Amino acid sequence: MDAGERQRWEREPNSGDTGGRARDDRTKAPAATGVELDSSTDGILVTDANGRIARFNEQFVRMWKIPRELLEVGDARAIQEQAAETTKDPRAFVARIAEIHESGPEETSDLIELSDGRVLERVSKLQRVGNRPLGRMWSFRDVTERQAADLKLREQREWFEVTLSSIGDAVITTDVNGRVTFMNPVAETMTGWTLAEARGREMAEVFNIVSEETGEPAEEPVARVLATGTVIGLANHTALVDRRGQVRAIEDSAAPIRDPAGKMTGVVIVFHDVTERRRADETRLRLAAVVESSDDAILTKTLDGIISSWNEGAERMFGYTAEEAIGKPVTMLMPPDYVNEEPAILKRLRSGERIDHYETVRRRKDGTLLDISLTVSPIRDGSGRIIGASKIARDITERKRAEAALLKSAEEFRQLADSMPQIVWTAGPDGTVNYVNRRWYEYTGMQPSASIEREWSQALHPDDVPRCLALWEESVRTEQPYQIEYRFRDQAGQYRWHLGRALPVRNEAGKVVRWYGSATDIHQQRLTAEALREEYSIVEQLNAVSRALATELDLEKVVQIITDAATRITRAQFGAFFYNRVDESGEAYTLYTLSGVPRSKFENFSMPRSTALFGPTFRGEGVVRIADVRRDPRFGKNEPYRGMPEGHLPVVSYLAAPVTSRNGEVLGGLFFGHEQPEMFTERDERMLVAIAAQAAAAMDTARLYEAELRARNAAEQANRAKDHFLAALSHELRTPLTPVLAILTSLTEDPAIPPALAKDLRTMRRNVELESRLIDDLLDLTRITRGKLELHCERVEVAQLVENALTTCRPEMEAKRLKLVRDAAAATEVITVDEARITQVLWNLLKNAVKFTPEGGTITVRSRVLESPGGRRARIEIQDTGIGIEPDRIDRIFEAFEQGDRSVTQQFGGLGLGLAISKAIAELHHGRVTAASEGRGRGSTFALELPFDGCMQARAAEARAAASPGSTPSASPFGAASPKRRVRLLLVEDHTDTATVLARMLGRSGYDVLHAGSVSEALAIAEREVQGAGLHLVISDLGLPDGSGLDMMRELAGRYGLRGVALSGYGMEGDREQSAAAGFARHLTKPVNVTVLRATLAELVAESKF
DSSP: OOHHHHHHHHHOTTTTOOOOOSSOSTTSOOOSSHHHHHTOSSEEEEEETTSOEEEEOHHHHHHHTOOHHHHHHTOHHHHHHHHHTTBSOHHHHHHHHHHHHHHOOSEEEEEEEBTTSOEEEEEEEEEEETTEEEEEEEEEEEOHHHHHHHHHHHHHHHHHHHHHTTSSSEEEEEETTSBEEEEOHHHHHHHSOOHHHHTTSBHHHHSOEEETTTOOBOOOHHHHHHHHOSOEEOOSSEEEEOTTSOEEEEEEEEEEEEOTTSOEEEEEEEEEEOHHHHHHHHHHHHHOSSOOOOOSEEEEEETTOBEEEEOHHHHHHHOOOHHHHTTSBGGGGSOGGGTTHHHHHHHHHHTTOOEEEEEEEEEOTTSOEEEEEEEEEEEEOTTSOEEEEEEEEEEOHHHHHHHHHHHHHHHHHHHHHHHSSSEEEEEOTTSOEEEEOHHHHHHHOOOOOSOHHHHHHHHBOTTTHHHHHHHHHHHHHHTOOEEEEEEEEOTTSOEEEEEEEEEEEEOTTSOEEEEEEEEEEOHHHHHHHHHHHHHHHHHHHHHHHHHHHHSOOOHHHHHHHHHHHHHHHTTOSEEEEEEEEEOTTSOEEEEEEEESSOGGGTTTSOOOOSOTTTHHHHTTOOOEEESOGGGOTTTTOSTTTSSSOTTOOOOOEEEEEEEEOTTSOEEEEEEEEESSSSOOOHHHHHHHHHHHHHHHHHHHHHHHHHHHHHHHHHHHHHHHHHHHHHHHHHHHHHHHHHHHHHHHHHHHTOTTSOHHHHHHHHHHHHHHHHHHHHHHHHHHHHHHHTTOOOOOOEEEEHHHHHHHHHHHHHHHHHHTTOEEEEEETTTTOEEEEOHHHHHHHHHHHHHHHHHHSOTTOEEEEEEEEEOOTTOOEEEEEEEEOSSOOOGGGGGGTTSTTOOSSHHHHHHHOOOSOHHHHHHHHHHHTTOEEEEEOSSTTSOOEEEEEEETTHHHHHHHHHHHHTTOSSSSOOSSSSOOOOOSSOEEEEEEOSOHHHHHHHHHHHHHTTEEEEEESSHHHHHHHHHHHHHTTOOOEEEEESEETTEEHHHHHHHHHHHHOOEEEEEESOOSHHHHHHHHHHTEEEEEESSOOHHHHHHHHHHHHHHOOO
16 A cells, blocks of 8 residues: 555455444444553554554464564564463464455454463454445454353353253243243143143244133234333233133233343243132232232332332332332432442433342341342433433342252262262263262372372273273263163272263253263162073073974983083083983893093993992992092992092093982983082082983984884884785685676576576675675775775766666665655756765665665655855765664774674674775865764664865865874874875074984985085075975974074065974963964974874975965
8 A cells, every 4th residue: 555545454454334333333434543542442453455553453462472572574474373372272362363364354353262271252354445445454352351251151051951940930932933842831721732842843833822701812922022122911811721722811021031142132031820829819800990900019200219100019029119119219229238229320310221130138127138130211201301211120039049049959969979878979961070979089099189080090990991081082072871780899899890880961052061970780670680691591402402302312322412412511631421311122231421521531441330439320229429539439449449540531620410200210410520629519410400300301302203113114014014915805705706796797697597486596696795895895995994995086966976876786675675755956056076986885874774774664865065164065865764773882883894783794794894984085075974862672873974175175185194103194083105206305404413303214214304504505596495395394493503494484474475384492372473473384392292293294295275
C-alpha cells in the first residue's frame, strides 16, 4: 500500500466495515489512537496485507508475554513462532494462521489452549477499504474462567436432572423446537410415557392437555413460552389426558430455560396432580367471582419503589395483606444485605429494560427468608412513558433446596459407596481412576495415595494385569461397558477372584464424562463353578465310554474300550482287565487286556490267582484301593514270588474293582496301578464303580449278541434243511398222485362206465384231489411261514370272486341238497386282488360251510361296500345253518391245525389249516377274516373284508419287507420273510469300531451299507448315491467331528427326502423333539438294543414308498 493508504489504515483500521457481531464488539473498528487500543481488555494485533504488524495494544503484550521491541520490528512470522511455543499444540497454531491467510475468510473464531492452562478465544476480521483488503485485525480474549464455568454448568445440569428425578412434582423439559428432552419419573407416571419413548417427540403429543369444562384441546404452553420467553401457567380447569386415556386435573407452570448468556435453550414445565384438591375446592371455586390462579406474588410499584397493588399470591408468599403492603416501599421485603438491589433495578426499569428471572432473596412478614425468581417489567402509560413496574415473584426455595441437594448427593454417594461390601471406584473420561471407596483400603491394606492407578496394578495378579489393562483401554477407547474377571491380592497376600464392571456416564451430547465401576468378590462362586466343571468333565468322560460301548458288540473290543477308558479316567499309569470267556464247546478260559503298556510286559507272567490281594476282586467283594501296596499285609504272601516278580510293572498305588453282571456273575476284574504312592482317590474309586457297571452291561450285551448269532446261524441251517425237505416231500407226494388223478378223470368222463361205478370213481377222484389240496395247504403254510407267498395283483369284480368259489363247491352243495341264498349288493364293484388266492380263501370258507352244514341246510352269501376314513372296503359274508362254534373256541379256529375240538376232527376230518391260511392271505392283502356264532348248533358267519387297493398295498409291503433286517423278517402271522431286494443305508458314525460292527451286522441282515465318518463325507456320499444306485435310509450319530447330525439330517431330508434313525446318548423328550424337527423318523438312545434297531429299520422300510 502507498503512504496515504497506510496513514488511513492507521487512523481507521476497520473503515468500510459497519457490521459486527452481536455477541461482542471485538470485530468492530478499534479507536484510531494507541491509547484507546490500550483501554481494551482484549489483546489486539493488526497486520497489513503483507502480513507485517501494523498495530498492537498493551493487553496483547501482557497476554502473550512477547517483548515490545520484537513487536515493533513488525515481523509477524517471528511473533507467530514465539507465540506458538506458548501453546499446547504449536504446529496446529501455526497451521491455522496459515490456513486463515490462505483462504482469506471474512471472519474466524476459535479457541487456543496455552501450555500454562489458559484458554484464549481468537477472533480475526478481514479489514477493507472499499472492496480492497488492507489487512487483518486479530483479537484475543481470556476465556479460561468461562470454560471452567461451562464445565461446572454441565455438571450442575447433571445433578439437576438427578434431583428432578426425585422431587414430587412432574417435570418435562423441551428444546427450542418444542421436542421433549427430559422427563422425571413423576412425569412418566402421569403421562404414561417413558423418557425413552417420549424423547424427541413434540410436547403436544406427550403432554396432551384439554379443558376440564369443554374437553377441547387447551393451549399448548411450550409454544407460548417459546414465543414469549416468559413464565406461564396453565389456564384454570386444565386436565391432562395420559397415554391410556385417563384424565386428571393438573396445575403447572412453564418457564424458559436460558443459558448463562440469557439465550433461550428450551422450556421446562412443572406440574402436579390436583384432581383430589380440585374436587375438594370445586364448590368454593364455583362461588368465586374472581380467582387468582397464580401461585406467584404479583405486585406493582411506582418508579420510586412504592407498592401500588398486591395480589393474594403475594399475601400467601410474604404474609402481608394488601392493606398492610400497599403504599409501603418495596424495600420492606428486602433483607438488609439486599436493599442495594432496588436502586439498580429502578435504574434499569427507567431505561425501559425488562428483568427476567432474577434470582434473589426476600423476607416474609415473620422474618423468614425466601429464595425467589423475580421478573420485573416496566409499565407504560398511553403515550409510552414509563410510569411504574410490575413484579412477579416465584418462590424457588424448593428449587434452591434441590440444588443444595445436588451438591449434597456427591457426599452421600461417597458415604453410600463406603458402606457397600464391594470395591467401588470412579474414573475420568480418559480412564484414570480418581476415587476408590473405603472397602478398597480395607481389602488391600493399602493407604490412601495420590497414585491409585499404581496401587491398583500392584494389587492385581501379575498374570491378569496385561489382559485387564488391554480390555480397559479398549473400553475407554470405544466407550463401551467394561466387564472382566481377575484376581486381587488381599491384606494377607492371598489372591481372590473378583468380577470387575464399569459403566460410562454420558452428557447430553453423548460424550463420556466419567466412569462408575465396581469389583465384586466371586471367589467362592468361581471355586464352585470349577468343581462343577470337573464333575461335568467326569460325566462327559463316562458318557464317552457309554457312547463307545453303545454299538460295539465284539467282546474283545468292548473290554479293550473299558480298560482304556478306566485307565484314562482314574489317571492310572497302567491298567488291566482279566475276564472269563466260554468257547463254542462250552469250555471256560481267561483273557486279558492291557492299557498304558504293551502286552509284552505281561506275557511272561501267569494269570492272577485268587490270592489274598486279588481274591476280593475275583469274588466280587467290592473295590480295593491301596495307597502303597508294598506296605499292605496282603502283599507278597504267595509262592513262588512272595513279592513283586522281577520285571513286573512297578505297582505302588493299587486300585481294583470286580465287573459283575446283572445276575451276580463275576465277569472279571479291573486292575490299575501307578509307580507313585497315594495316586488314587475316592473320586477315582467312584468313577471305577461307574465304569465297572457300564462294563458289565456292555459285556452282557456282547455275550447276548454272540449267543444270538449262534442261535440265528443254527436257525438258518434248520430253515434251509426244512425247505429242502418240503421240496422233496412235495415231489414225492405229488408224483404218484398225478397218474392216479389222470386215470380217474378219464374214467369218470367215459360214458361207458356204469353209473354205480362212475359214482365210486368220482368219490375216489374227490379224495385224491383232497389229498392234493392237503399237500397244497401244507406247502402254502410253509410258504407263508417263510414269507415266500407271492401275490399277483389284478382287477376283478366281487361277483366273479364269489362265482369262482361257488363253482368249485357247487357239486358238494348239490350232493347235500343245500339251499344257496345270494345278496350281491357289491357284485359289480371292482377291486384289486390276487384272484387265485382270494378265490382260495372264499373256497375255504364255503367248503367249511358245506362241510359243517347238515343236509337241507342253508348257506347265504352276501357282498357289500363299507365306507370308512381309511378307504373303501369290500365285505363278503358266508353264513350257514350248521353246527356253529362255541364262543370260547372262536379265537382259536384261525390257528394252524385247530378245528375247535377233537370230536369235530374225528367226525369231519381235515388238518385244520384252511382258516389259518385264509387269515394269512387276507392279512397279506391288508384285510381280515372274522368269525361269529351264537353257539353250538346255531350256525356260523364268516366274513372276508378287503381294501379296494389291498393287493397293491401288499405288493408294496413285499418290496419293503425285502429290506427287513435279519434273515427271517415277515409281515406274516407265522414268521418272517426273506428280503426280495436290498435296501441301501448310509451309516454316519465317526467311531471306527462302532461303525465297523454296525455295518457288518446290518450287512448280515440284508442291507447294503455305505459308511461316512463326518458330515461333509455323508453329504458327498448322499449326492453321489442318490443320483446313482439310490439311497433309502440314514442311520446317524448326532455328535460328529465337523458338525451336528441334526444339521446334516435337515439337509438330507430337505434336498433328497431321506428318512433316518438318530443314535444319541441323550433321550429326554426335548432331544427326541429336536431329532424329529431335524427330519429323523426315529430316535434311539445309546447303548442301542440291537433287536430294537432291527425292528425300527423294519418299520421304516415298511412305511417307505421306495
